[in-house]
Amino acid sequence: MIAELGHYALVLALGLALVQASVPIWGARTRDPALMAVGTSTALAQFAFVAFSFAALTWCHVVSDFSLLTVFENSHSAKPLIYKITGVWGNHEGSMLLWVLILALFGALVAAFGRNLPAALKATVLAVQAWIAAAFHLFILVTSNPFVRIPNPPFEGRDLNPILQDPGLAIHPPLLYLGYVGFSITFSFAIAALIEGRIDAAWARWVRPWALVAWMFLTLGIAMGSFWAYYTLGWGGWWFWDPVENASLMPWLAGTALLHSAVVMEKRDALKVWTVLLAILAFSLSLVGTFLVRSGVLVSVHTFANDPSRGVFILAILILFIGGSFALYAWRAPALRQGGLFAPVSREGALLLNNLFLTTICATVFVGTLYPLALEALTGDKISVGAPFFNATVGRLAVPLLIAIPFGPLLAWKRGDLYGVAQRLLAALAVAIVAMAAAFAVAGGGPVLAPFVVGLAFFVMAGALTDVAERTGLFRVPFAAVVSRAAGLPRSSWGTAIAHFGVGVSLLGIVGETQWGAERIAAVKPGETVSVRHYDLTLDGLSQRRGPNYQERVAHFTVRRNGDVIGAMEPATRAFPVRQMNKNEAALMTRGTSQLYVSLGDADENGAVTVRLYHKPLVLLIWIGAVVMMAGGALSLSDRRLRVGAPRPARQKPALQPAE
Amino acid sequence: MKRRQRRLLLIGAGGAVLCVAVALVLFALKDSIVFFNSPTDVIDKHVASGTRIRLGGLVKPGSLTRGANFAVRFAVTDGNKEIPVAYSGALPDLFREGQGVIAEGAIDGAGIFEADTILAKHDEKYMPREVADALKKQGHWMGENK
């Protein structure tokens, strides 16, 4: 009965979404407060029903109710509880249900916390949100229904793909979806603004927290996904320019641009039309990503869907929403009022430059990802556009963007003094040059690229510190004044500096791993030693172990550095009998922010096993940087002024401040 | 007038960045595009030796031989034609005889495909899309999804 209640709740959610899609906007057009209020109640109820439906599906997974087709296909009674739960979204149907759950959650959040929004704007936003929700509810119910039943269920399920049985995967898709779907809110705000024909600084202030939330989750989701690929796929790669990864990177780039342009719009009332476009773009790219991953257009590790009817349905949703929103944009955007003036060299100008580069990079990724598909559809030729393309284009376009990062926050609004800013950045530049020289010396010559990027990373980090130092007057005013200024500094300023610092940290990790990593492949017999960099690994022996639903072959290594034992590493290969699949369990040893990575290959006829050893210097900084960026976002979000809606006006007198 | 100049400057800067980006994209595409071919394609189209391609098909059962220093040889077949492949290095975990594989590299003078990258996927569900399509065309496909 629980399964059927969950199914019914999902159909009810579709019904409520249709009400929410029509009644509030009718209310907004006719200024009827009761009709507009329907949006709030239905948004909350829609979320409640989807949540119930999701809980019902989770319950069916937990109790191994194999009368549900998805449970039978993706679960197994012997699976550990945690993977029974993560198995809910480890497949196409369940992950789409999670997608709409998050969509409904964001709608409910606007309904619950959007009290400060003008009623008409809120009603329209909720209606637009419901259009998306209704389309996806229908998609799930018609093509990807997780509640399809088997009348005479088998007694055992077919297990979850062992590659996906991993704690990293347990949290990675929900985070990514929170990011993807989070941009649905900014999209709804943009569409609502276009429908209402009204857009101003207050709009930007309402939109920015949502963009920030979505961006934070997307950042964390991408980092988690990359970390998961790094330790689970057995060869230590952390970014493959796989279309599935690109699908999450594109909304991130557009979202980062949106975040920055929304600042300009909020503070200076400029770049309105552009910001609305970015808001539409960010969510459109999320939809494109969903389409790429969910339609089976690409087949990769992440793709579980193969049914073309799904692809056609998502494509229809895609065309409807992206086409519709751009048409609306083309029609209404020219009517939007233009705002504040600024000189090219100014904070606004710097943020615009940032936007220019971010969107260009985004477009490049878009071309590289979709060009092979387009070419194949048009000519039938199959090509692959791999990492070299993206490294050559994105890598080069990112350099000017990164150089510009420290300048942006130091430039004044409206008209900036580039020379003055450059002077203030001299210290940061000095740090960068020292770092560059040090890197060059440590690497003992070699390619110039690596020291240059190290210098760039330090420039970005030092620039972020300079920003804070300038704002608090460090070294210029007495220490007590510095402390009080630091305390008085808006949290969003701290957030900016921290997030920019995180960019530098990630960059340092990337250059360390890609330029100075060492790799070694060797066939080792028990008792033999193999070395990578300064580490010597001795194979003590091989053994077999039995896990809950797998059998594994484990190699035991003792790791020595300069003769001293510093630990043991035990890479393994696991065989999952039910799926007839094998999975590699790499062993990782952390040394500072660097890692030693060992993965096990096949045994050969002489009793030797093939092992792959990697030394990955600074590799952890890649993800630490992402977490720092996210922390910056979180701090910025906690800024009172930015919290959902505008500051409550109740405490102030309604009288206007005299315009001087 | 002043406003217009500023706007022109902005548009000019944007245009310049876009031009650079387009140039980068075109050059990079020219250098890094690799065409995918099945063994039949390679033989029928007479793909010139030295041209970098991706060769995809099934690893012919019984064709895998291992030499010293991780050198391996095997044949890639699409059920119609087959091409010998030489590779040096550790094969991916999922590499199996009779399974789908993509080898990236070029044909040498002797007609042997010298691969520098081997990509393998486990069962048909995760078979590289190109391989699945090529095999379907050769009527050699027995995957679950029609």
Added chain:
Amino acid sequence: MALWFPLALMTAAAVFIVLWPLGRARLAPASRGDVAVYRDQMRELERDRTAGLIGAGEADAARVEISRRLLAAADAEGEASPASVAPWRRRFIAVAALLALPLGVITFYLALGFPGLPDQPLAARTNGPENRSIAALVAQVEDRLERNPQDGRGWEVIGPVYMRLGRFDDAVRARRNALRLLGASAAREGDLGEALVAAANGVVTAEAKSAFDHALALDAHDARAKFFTGVAAQQDGKNADAAAIWRDLLAQAPADAPWANVVRQSLARLENPVPQTAAPGPSNADVAAAADMSPEARTQMVRGMVERLAQRLARDGSDLDGWVRLVRAYFVLGEHQHALDAAADARRALAGDQDKLHQFDAALTDLAAGGNVAGVEAPK
């Protein structure tokens, strides 16, 4: 039906949620969001100027800009169009929500859903109401046997229960104990043989065969043991022997023997083999169902499974155990040519892996030396 009550409740809740705001004709308070934001911008401008982040001239210009917007926002709020309240709209929506929402949702659900299908969580199915008495019995007997493992009667009682639950390995253990503790009888030997066959997915293993032989030694007319001896002969490929055994069995059968029909069918199938039907995917449900199957239906199922195994190995030839199982199965089913072909295929598929090849050859040698495939030449 219990399902309809919560469904009705949920529907009612959904309808109420649409109706509720319609009933409360309150006016939205005028928002001061814009004004507050602009005022905040003013304050921030002041802060930026003290921090030196904006020049004095620019700050003045910006202040003028903001003031202009502030005034405009305040004006707009003043002249915001008054809220309109049209009762007909609310009534229309209320009626639609009362009728269209439940009707549409229920129709759509009935088209998609499976309202008649109860939940079937695994625990309840192996431990559900109809099985509860059995489960309790099993637990009770197991408990007693744990304390007193020498209780032969207990083992004998629990044996058939294990068979019914599909716990064939436990059934084998129970019947072995019963046999050991209570002494040999044709029925006990036959029971053990049957459990062994079930545990081996319908294959009459050497051990099962010897159990049936013992049974026949104790009672030459034990129909079950005789039948399985026939199955064993058939699985060994000695079709003529099998036919002879079964014909003999039928000749002795009482006119009303319930099993006579089964034997007749087996015999008929032996004489006119039916083409294999491709069974759908194997599952443990099939295996569990095999517990209740007649022996020849079980053999049929084994054949289906062998067929599927062969197909799978044709796609993925790297599974050593699979190959061994396949070759063994063909031998057991008496299809020697198939077995040899499969062995050749296996060697081809495993050729790249010396280790596995050796293991495979070793397994084949074992197989050929094993009792139940006597007479087959050991492959090189």
